[in-house]
Amino acid sequence: xxxxxxxxxxxxxxxxxxxxxxxxxxxxxxxxxxxxxxxxxxxxxxxxxxxxxxxxxxxxxxxxxxxxxxxxxxxxxxxxxxxxxxxxxxxxxxxxxxxxxxxxxxxxxxxxxxxxxxxxxxxxxxxxxxxxxxxxxxxxxxxxxxxxxxxxxxxxxxxxxxxxxxxxxxxxxxxxxxxxxxxxxxxxxxxxxxxxxxxxxxxxxxxxxxxxxxxxxxxxxxxxxxxxxxxxxxxxxxxxxxxxxxxxxxxxxxxxxxxxxxxxxxxxxxxxxxxxxxxxxxxxxxxxxxxxxxxxxxxxxxxxxxxxxxxxxxxxxxxxxxxxxxxxxxxxxxxxxxxxxxxxxxxxxxxxxxxxxxxxx
Numbered sequence: 237x238x239x240x241x242x243x244x245x246x247x248x249x250x251x252x253x254x255x256x257x258x259x260x261x262x263x264x265x266x267x268x269x270x271x272x273x274x275x276x277x278x279x280x281x282x283x284x285x286x287x288x289x290x291x292x293x294x295x296x297x298x299x300x301x302x303x304x305x306x307x308x309x310x311x312x313x314x315x316x317x318x319x320x321x322x323x324x325x326x327x328x329x330x331x332x333x334x335x336x337x338x339x340x341x342x343x344x345x346x347x348x349x350x351x352x353x354x355x356x357x358x359x360x361x362x363x364x365x366x367x368x369x370x371x372x373x374x375x376x377x378x379x380x381x382x383x384x385x386x387x388x389x390x391x392x393x394x395x396x397x398x399x400x401x402x403x404x405x406x407x408x409x410x411x412x413x414x415x416x417x418x419x420x421x422x423x424x425x426x427x428x429x430x431x432x433x434x435x436x437x438x439x440x441x442x443x444x445x446x447x448x449x450x451x452x453x454x455x456x457x458x459x460x461x462x463x464x465x466x467x468x469x470x471x472x473x474x475x476x477x478x479x480x481x482x483x484x485x486x487x488x489x490x491x492x493x494x495x496x497x498x499x500x501x502x503x504x505x506x507x508x509x510x511x512x513x514x515x516x517x518x519x520x521x522x523x524x525x526x527x528x529x530x531x532x533x534x535x536x537x538x539x540x541x542x543x544x545x546x547x548x549x550x551x552x553x554x555x556x557x558x559x560x561x562x563x564x565x566x567x568x569x570x571x572x573x574x575x576x577x578x579x580x581x582x583x584x585x586x587x588x589x590x591x592x593x594x595x596x597x
Contacts, residue, residue: 258292280392311375338367339368421446421476425546439478450469486538492518511527512526547574
């Protein structure tokens with residue numbers, strides 16, 4: 237049985253083969269159906285052999301009203317899949333050792349059974365030579381040919397490699413693409429991702445924040461959580477959804493019931509900001525800077541709060557001088573580069589925010 241330490245070690249080794257379950261995909265994507273009609277969806281980290289993202293969009297192509305579905309995979313897929321067997325003719329000994337793309341413009345009921353299912357998708361991919369083609373490169377999302385496909389896309393939906401998440405989401409932002417993707421909650425405070433939060437260009441999705449998720453992993457993984465049929469399943473507690481599409485919970489205002497007092501909300505030793513241990517305790521009448529746990533970002537409403545910066549180990553290196561001045565930052569022996577310090581004790585990363593609508597007590 238795998239613990240989080242084992243899974244973090246795998247991540248550090250860039251073992252990024254964590255495959256999302258179809259039920260989890262459907263649970264999240266049901267909230268965005270109105271954004272898919274007439275759009276080109278790109279799954280750029282998704283081999284149809286194993287990708288449930290590809291299967292979800294192929295099976296729901298007509299229901300969602302998609303214009304096109306594009307999926308690309310990298311060479312050397314480690315997961316064995318038998319539901320979608322592809323035919324490359326006699327030119328390829330093992331199709332799992334190559335990178336290829338799939339482009340679908342329509343999905344029909346080819347076997348006339350009254351429903352669209354994987355049999356129809358498999359028939360389409362095996363009989364329409366325009367659907368599948370071999371890529372020149374290795375299928376990396378950073379390759380020139382994958383970037384050209386990205387330019388064509390309207391919405392990107394996938395589970396990118398966690399070890400490359402910062403680079404991946406930066407690329408999406410650079411090309412101004414809508415996206416619904418999975419990531420690690422630890423990236424909330426990474427420089428690139430945090431700046432997108434601050435500019436309201438990324439937000440958490442609807443499901444699974446701070447609860448963890450289960451993923452299929454290759455047979456080569458020795459440590460895992462449990463089996464589902466013949467598939468190994470591992471749990472990653474620090475996983476969540478990210479998107480730049482509208483999410484209703486981020487339009488809701490937090491209801492604050494506590495008023496400020498200096499005993500319950502002490503000021504940090506090294507910042508001109510008060511400490512709040514949970515977002516539910518934010519005082520409704522405080523107009524200064526407030527330090528809250530990173531879980532606040534799952535409730536963040538940019539109409540109600542302003543993100544000023546974060547108090548973490550990279551604050552001193554990355555925060556502009558005017559921000560540090562606004563925060564009243566004063567280096568402390570315990571802050572290790574900018575972590576908030578309270579009564580001489582270093583705190584875990586805090587998001588520094590300001591209530592835009594403080595009420596009179």
